[in-house]
Amino acid sequence: MSLQIYIDGNFYSREDAKISVFDHTFLYGDGVFEGVRVYEGCIFRLQQHLERLLDSARYIMLEIPMDIHELTAAMVEAVRKNDIRNGYIRLVCTRGVGTLGLAPWLCPKGSVIIIADSIKLYPEEYYENGLALITVPTQRNRVEALNARVKSCNYLNNILAKIEAHNSGHIEALMLDQNGYVVECSGDNIFLVKKGEILTPPTYLGALEGITRNIVIELATKGNFPVKQEPFTRFDIFTADEVFLTGTAAEIIPVIELDKRPIGEGKPGPVTRSLITAFRERTLIDGHQVYPDG
Numbered sequence: 001m002s003l004q005i006y007i008d009g010n011f012y013s014r015e016d017a018k019i020s021v022f023d024h025t026f027l028y029g030d031g032v033f034e035g036v037r038v039y040e041g042c043i044f045r046l047q048q049h050l051e052r053l054l055d056s057a058r059y060i061m062l063e064i065p066m067d068i069h070e071l072t073a074a075m076v077e078a079v080r081k082n083d084i085r086n087g088y089i090r091l092v093c094t095r096g097v098g099t100l101g102l103a104p105w106l107c108p109k110g111s112v113i114i115i116a117d118s119i120k121l122y123p124e125e126y127y128e129n130g131l132a133l134i135t136v137p138t139q140r141n142r143v144e145a146l147n148a149r150v151k152s153c154n155y156l157n158n159i160l161a162k163i164e165a166h167n168s169g170h171i172e173a174l175m176l177d178q179n180g181y182v183v184e185c186s187g188d189n190i191f192l193v194k195k196g197e198i199l200t201p202p203t204y205l206g207a208l209e210g211i212t213r214n215i216v217i218e219l220a221t222k223g224n225f226p227v228k229q230e231p232f233t234r235f236d237i238f239t240a241d242e243v244f245l246t247g248t249a250a251e252i253i254p255v256i257e258l259d260k261r262p263i264g265e266g267k268p269g270p271v272t273r274s275l276i277t278a279f280r281e282r283t284l285i286d287g288h289q290v291y292p293d294g
């Protein structure tokens with residue numbers, strides 16, 4: 001069956017799913033989005049994703065023409081329509097059609113777009129063997145300029161970092177702030193483990209408050225690994241026992257190298273491995289059920 005894409009209450013084929021070239025999300029990246037996983041017929045942590053979406057929208061003063069219940073129902077419908085049991089949902093809320101000027105108040109109504117599809121996962125070898133990171137010259141946006149807690153449709157800051165990583169043969173980029181503190185990666189949050197303690201950068205440095213990041217904080221705390229949210233530099237990564245990344249698409253991925261230097265023993269460590277196991281168990285628990293038969 002071909003993909004059925006939700007736009008403002010109707011479903012369209014891939015070819016017919018279109019929005020106006022005058023929509024400010026196309027013209028200026030003025031919109032917000034979420035990426036959400038479906039595990040075994042349940043939408044994982046849907047409530048948290050929708051709450052973050054509403055916060056993002058509020059921050060940029062974008063009025064979404066649907067409430068949280070309507071968004072939930074539409075996402076469930078999109079997953080069912082495409083018969084997704086394990087997959088990925090992209091939810092995009094646009095500013096809507098306006099003039100060629102910036103003014104968002106001249107865009108009367110935004111669109112809601114839901115693409116429920118299968119997911120192309122990172123190759124299994126990264127989970128087994130870990131991945132190598134490179135620090136890139138492009139700094140993460142200053143929070144005073146554009147707070148990373150808004151998951152906006154303008155990802156140029158991250159895309160530049162991704163290009164720089166790719167140009168040197170890496171799949172993910174480590175991004176710092178203007179003071180040299182570690183912030184996050186182009187599309188994932190970062191954690192380090194040192195002497196049984198786990199550290200992740202605080203969101204006030206300019207990191208997205210990742211849903212997976214929050215789950216890892218919960219799981220680690222339950223497993224008696226205290227998680228500190230405090231600034232650290234590359235020094236702390238070079239001298240860490242373990243490092244890993246978190247994200248909706250990536251889940252938890254071990255990092256074994258930064259800037260060509262091995263981290264810890266240069267292979268995925270026991271804390272990362274136990275968090276991966278705990279996370280995978282969790283994905284089968286916290287879901288919003290899509291299909292009546294389970």
Ligand code: PMP
Pocket residue numbers: 035158184185186187188189207208209210211212213246247248249
């Ligand atoms: N940071 C950035 C910049 C991201 O785009 C993402 C999402 N891909 C994350 C962190 C991870 O957030 P989440 O766990 O909510 O997917």
